[in-house]
Amino acid sequence: MKVLAIETSCDETAAAVVRDGREVLSSVVSSQVDIHSKYGGVVPEIASRKHVESIIPVILQALDNARLDLDSIDGIAVTRGPGLIGSLLVGLSVAKSIAFAKKKPLVGVNHLEGHVAAIFLSDRTPVFPFVALVVSGGHTIVYLARDFQDFVLLGQTRDDAAGEAFDKAAKLLNLGYPGGVVIDRLAKSGNPEALTFPRPMRDSLDFSFSGVKTALLNYTRKREKPIEEGEIPDIVASYQEAIVDVLVEKTMRAAALNDMPRVAVVGGVAANSRLRSRFMEEGQKRAIEVFIPPPVLCTDNAAMIAVVGEHLLARGRRDGHDLNAVSRWPLETLLK
Amino acid sequence: MGEGAFTLEMVSKRAEDTFRLGKTLGRCLSPGDVVALMGDLGSGKTCMTQGIARGMGVSASYHVTSPTFTLINEYPGDITLYHLDVYRLSGPVDLEDLGYEEYFYGDGVVVIEWAEKIESVLPIEKCFIVHLRYVDENTREIKISGPVDRMAKISQALSQGGFI
Numbered sequence: 407m408k409v410l411a412i413e414t415s416c417d418e419t420a421a422a423v424v425r426d427g428r429e430v431l432s433s434v435v436s437s438q439v440d441i442h443s444k445y446g447g448v449v450p451e452i453a454s455r456k457h458v459e460s461i462i463p464v465i466l467q468a469l470d471n472a473r474l475d476l477d478s479i480d481g482i483a484v485t486r487g488p489g490l491i492g493s494l495l496v497g498l499s500v501a502k503s504i505a506f507a508k509k510k511p512l513v514g515v516n517h518l519e520g521h522v523a524a525i526f527l528s529d530r531t532p533v534f535p536f537v538a539l540v541v542s543g544g545h546t547i548v549y550l551a552r553d554f555q556d557f558v559l560l561g562q563t564r565d566d567a568a569g570e571a572f573d574k575a576a577k578l579l580n581l582g583y584p585g586g587v588v589i590d591r592l593a594k595s596g597n598p599e600a601l602t603f604p605r606p607m608r609d610s611l612d613f614s615f616s617g618v619k620t621a622l623l624n625y626t627r628k629r630e631k632p633i634e635e636g637e638i639p640d641i642v643a644s645y646q647e648a649i650v651d652v653l654v655e656k657t658m659r660a661a662a663l664n665d666m667p668r669v670a671v672v673g674g675v676a677a678n679s680r681l682r683s684r685f686m687e688e689g690q691k692r693a694i695e696v697f698i699p700p701p702v703l704c705t706d707n708a709a710m711i712a713v714v715g716e717h718l719l720a721r722g723r724r725d726g727h728d729l730n731a732v733s734r735w736p737l738e739t740l741l742k
Numbered sequence: 743m744g745e746g747a748f749t750l751e752m753v754s755k756r757a758e759d760t761f762r763l764g765k766t767l768g769r770c771l772s773p774g775d776v777v778a779l780m781g782d783l784g785s786g787k788t789c790m791t792q793g794i795a796r797g798m799g800v801s802a803s804y805h806v807t808s809p810t811f812t813l814i815n816e817y818p819g820d821i822t823l824y825h826l827d828v829y830r831l832s833g834p835v836d837l838e839d840l841g842y843e844e845y846f847y848g849d850g851v852v853v854i855e856w857a858e859k860i861e862s863v864l865p866i867e868k869c870f871i872v873h874l875r876y877v878d879e880n881t882r883e884i885k886i887s888g889p890v891d892r893m894a895k896i897s898q899a900l901s902q903g904g905f906i
Binding site: 416488490543544545562563564565566567569570574577578612616619620623624627628733734 | 783784788789792805807808810811812813814815816876878879
């Protein structure tokens with residue numbers, strides 16, 4: 407089956423064509439990062455307007471790259487939530503229009519399940535069940551992934567998401583946007599042990615990143631003189647290390663508690679180079695197989711949405727043209 | 743705020759104080775109330791909102807997390823809590839896109855983080871404004887102001903709680 411997928415849940419306009427949920431025939435992502443960097447974050451009004459401008463060219467490009475036209479597509483998958491409603495509606499409206507005009511089956515896909523499914527587009531793929539860490543600007547959640555649509559929540563953030571902790575630190579240090587990418591780059595030349603930041607490891611599998619953000623704030627406020635550019639690498643490397651330590655430790659603990667020898671790390675923050683290498687190291691030490699998609703499949707894209715779409719369509723799922731966007735849609739409720 | 747406003751000043755010595763202060767405030771809130779939180783990164787806005795939620799009877803099974811990415815989180819309680827974060831918005835124009843009037847003039851309680859960004863559209867006549875200021879590592883200075891007829895009860899509750 408050849409599935410056309412559309413993703414507009416946040417600040418990327420994306421379309422992709424994937425064959426049999428495995429082979430990416432095309433994947434086009436039009437990022438709004440340049441526009442948003444002026445504002446230091448995503449601006450919803452701008453996000454939805456840019457989606458309107460980009461969505462048709464992005465879909466046409468995806469079809470063109472795959473050397474296909476709409477008639478040769480077997481089904482359409484679209485991100486339905488969670489995300490910004492105004493942004494989601496742009497992709498949803500276009501998907502429904504195409505499905506109606508071309509009489510193609512349509513399915514709505516959960517963005518978080520898409521992130522997990524990105525792992526099936528990698529060279530090495532896990533079999534169900536496995537423990538999945540979904541870590542991005544808006545989410546930090548650990549699941550037991552038993553099958554498509556079948557997720558058990560094991561732990562989640564109690565305050566800020568990990569990606570948000572990166573973004574806010576970058577803002578605090580005037581490093582620019584997107585914060586995670588800038589910190590990843592600067593931290594490479596820094597010493598991760600230069601400073602000590604808190605690593606909240608309470609007994610539960612829940613995360614808390616608000617304290618590490620405040621600790622950085624305290625550090626900047628308590629100093630007598632302003633931070634010089636040369637000090638930044640050590641500061642961000644130490645800050646990044648604290649976040650990475652917590653993500654790795656909690657995820658590995660979740661795997662151990664569930665007797666699970668397989669872990670997948672997905673979502674935008676899974677593109678962080680330090681997080682990737684630390685997970686691979688710890689996996690080897692603990693005899694847990696770690697799966698991380700290539701960075702281009704960690705950040706938002708439509709190919710991952712097509713993987714879930716393929717699965718749902720193959721099972722006979724069809725959504726009507728009354729399909730609506732949802733801002734909140736917990737993964738563990740898919741079966742209900 | 744002009745006449746008819748009333749300001750209470752407190753000091754929070756630790757995050758738990760900010761949480762308890764929020765909880766006390768949360769118990770005094772009624773349907774339709776709007777709480778505008780103003781203060782820098784790390785000043786305790788999300789912490790205070792967690793307290794307000796608990797005071798309003800939002801079940802402890804809900805983790806009140808930062809809505810920076812999602813913009814609005816909704817929690818069912820004795821009264822529904824709408825937790826907004828306008829950090830990423832450029833200003834009031836963006837807020838219109840969220841359909842904020844439905845929240846501001848609805849039956850729930852609205853708590854807004856980074857409210858200073860949208861000050862011009864706050865329903866000032868009924869709004870509680872909370873300023874949180876970083877003093878040092880653990881200490882935050884907190885000022886609450888609001889309609890004078892409502893502040894008496896809040897003042898009483900806060901003094902019973904040992905905050906003032």
